[in-house]
Amino acid sequence: MLQTEFLPHLRVRGELGKRLELTARQFTSREVYSAELITQDLVLHPDRRRTADDYSGDLSGRYLEAVALAAQLGFAPDWDLLRDVIDVLLPAQRADGSFGAADAALGGFDHGVVWGNAFLLTGLMELAELLDDPACPLGAHSAAVRAATARLAESLVLSVPRWLRWFTYSREREHKFALDFFAMLPPLTRWAEHTGDPRAVQAAQSLAAAVPPPDGPWHLHGYLTALRGKLGVAERFGADPAAAQEVLDAWNLVRQRYVLAHGGVRESMRQPMDLNTEGCGIADWIMLSIDLGRHFRDDELFDAAEIALHNALPHVQAPNGHFGCETLAADPGLLTEDYVPEAWWCCTFHGFRAMYHVAANAVRLERDAGGDRLRVDLPVPVATRIATSAGTATVEVTTDYPDREFELAVRSDPGLPWSVRASRFWSAGAAEVSRGSVRPGGSERIVGRALTWIDADGVPVHSLQLNNTDEHATWLGHGVCVFVGPVIQVLAAPHTGAGNVVAARTLHVAPDGQRIQHVAADGLAHLTGLVREFRAPWSTLRDHTWQPVAADDAVVRFRFAALDVTPFTPARPADHD
Template identity: 25%
Template sequence: MKKVYGQLKNRIRKNRERLSAPEYCAPQIFLEGGDWPGDWQGRTILALASLYRAEDGEREKQNILHQLDDILDSLDEHTNEDGYFGELFDENSVNEQQLSGNSWFLRGLCAVYEIVGREEVLARLNRISERYLTKLAPSYLRYPTVKREEGDVGGHLQKIVTEGWRLSSDVGCAFILLDGITHTYEITGNKALLPVIRAMISKFSQIDYVRYNCQTHATLSGSRGVLRFYRLTGEQELLDLAKRNFELYFNYGMTLNYANFNWFGKPYWTETCAVVDSLIFAMQLFEITGERRYIEFANRCYLNALRVSQRPNGGAGCETCLNEKNDCLHSYIYEAFFCCTMRIAECFYELCEYGIIKRNGTSYVLLPFEMESEELSLSVTEHNEGRILDIKPHHRISHLCIYVPSHCKVRCSAGELKNGMLEFENIEEEVHIEERFTAFSERRQNRTVHMLGDYLLLKRDRSDQNCAFVADTFTVPDQASVEALKQYI
């Protein structure tokens, strides 16, 4: 059991407080969601299950379970006869947003089953699989790759039917279901899902995400489904596809502060859902490959994008896109309460899980949070030019690696710095590490950006010569302060 303290704990607690509001509880939760059947409900169930896993207080865990039970006990009143949200499947009029929304419903059900093992949840997953998911392969194989009309933050269905599809302005959101269907296969083991998963991945791999302005959130969620299927099958081509998609996102879908363009090629606003997807995706890729670049991305994404997205009320919002044509970072929407506020909860749980991991017999400290695992405890003291890490092993650790940012001077009585990792052998005593960051610049997207460790440095005024870390909007006083905050490259 891992425990977190300090800033991450505060963020989790505040998000939990936000998600206890009536719109995330039965019965009001079933009035929300609009044209995205199952989306609001599924994201909320997944968020609550994630918060349950991240929480170590028994009273709060029971409060979360009570909220979940109320939702689960009411599902039959609000789902169709086959167990999912919205109309029954029609192969001649496939609702792309219904597939996307019910993917989050599946993810939520799977997460709940993993923590409480309720048999009626498993029965619902099997019913949805047999009556809905197993029918989808022909539709996905003819998924139209066409330009779409532009949508707003919430997305909408287009009015015409194209090749049997009612398409969304969130281009490619049908492939969010790769995340839900692979999780469902992992839980149920239903082999009838395999042809559908393979058909979906086949079509997904053929799409030119950049040319067709696919939604980065959808592309990243689909790619995480591909990566889960790799873990279940061990097929190298799946890992290759996941790595390729990460590179496409990194090169064409990411802002200068490691957030996202809502669509490839359209740098209008960021979306915390995609920031969450990219962060989790990178951490999972590191766990599989051991390549340092993925965990560097995760650290930079957390410090410069995810922290920016969480609001003082515990929810999450959207920003402008820092890129070669826009030098100003500021709030675009204070809170995307219909999606991002829920999804950030899953990211918090995953940050808890990946802060300290064990891989191939080696223990890794990957993220700078105060936390404790079965093997060690980590305390972190941050200051303007670096940070201090104190690591206390609970028993002898044969091999320990600690992530160190680029351009960082390290002081430590033991350990050897190799390829951006501080390595220790047979460690039993407490270790004190001092990291001092060195300022440097990088050229990205035809802009020069200034860094200090993993922090992007921005100015509070275009004419100002002094730079500071990207502002953490969670720590500003209120909504007006967030909306007034502007920072410049």
């Protein structure tokens, strides 16, 4: 485990905990990220150029956010590195409160500045809370960081009207990154809630009202960020009761048009499709699905998050913890040189952010006339503290889900009754099922089984373009997805020569003549005669040989020396913590 001086606010175990730790190891030390590499998007040193350093504050802001969130999980940063970053950041702020090239004209329509500054505002807000922790040795920087945060927020608030005017011109809306300025929406919503500044509230509301439907050629990371911000405005300041429904309607359109078989999204809405997915977009999809699920209390939204969590997100995480992209290619397993699926400057941090979001939103408190009750929305192994009407409860969820046979238990001190959202992917014995929840009471343990099923013709969450394998198979309708619980095991579709983003890390139909047979039942099918045991992508981390890359590598991504894309053999599920 990483060393820490903090008492963790949230502990995560199992495979999710392992993946969080792998990623935290990358950015909590200088081994990968030097201060010069992180802050290049703030100072733009001409001799240290790197990919996307014109996105002023993008990598540096995400770094600050990830370090602060990692501390809540008990992973302490390299304090000297963090101090060096702060010491470069503070004097780099420009006269108007923004960050960017020192010799550039202030204001204007620089997409890199508005996008990067938005993520930097998020990072500074998280950093300020970290610096206020009594265990933090950098507390002396707190006042200066809070002052810089306020100046940056003011700069973004003042920029909102001109960006909204810019967006009214149709020609400006026609390129992939036209939505970059909507990255301001989530941090300005949070800033407005924190400060109560009516100008910030108005800025957030005006941005939220301008979020378009998903009908342009836009970057999905940008679009889903805008939707997450719009939902936040609706929940905190919304005068329009229809706003949250508009976000849900947009979510459904994205699901129908741009979601792949593993539950993740393509990089953009451009047609013909971009030749890759992007870890950031997949992370946004998971977080938005969870937030909408909690808002509408809709199991289908949580189910979509589960599919992406257990399939799409692992697909873009490398064995060392970094997150990146996947390239679509006609040849099974081919991942092209220019989009190696390891690290992209933003994805490592945003992938970590999504996993943290899953853990932080796994358990919540429900309160009604009968008193307090714990509700487990996402069955992941976490330990956390929750404020109740009687004080603070320490809550621990233990489970090895999504193993085919799994157990789940909830313990709290003081003892509280609890319920678990009844996922469509599993069944539970000896427990009362009421209103979509398994309600075992105070201390009973659920013993469940992940259901084996096939998506044959279009269960809504999985009605996808299954042109992602060139393997021969028995075709059922337009395509076949075999799942055990939420974990995809087999993909098969007619040979089209089109991309196979999922197949490179997903089992193929067994080659020895075993078959999938279709038994119609409300759009589902049963699995017969296939492999007897399955192993999920979550349990396939293994050592690779890595090509050393210097911390100041100008490309800001890290390459496989040799990428193993051979489909793995079905085997017994790996043991989980």
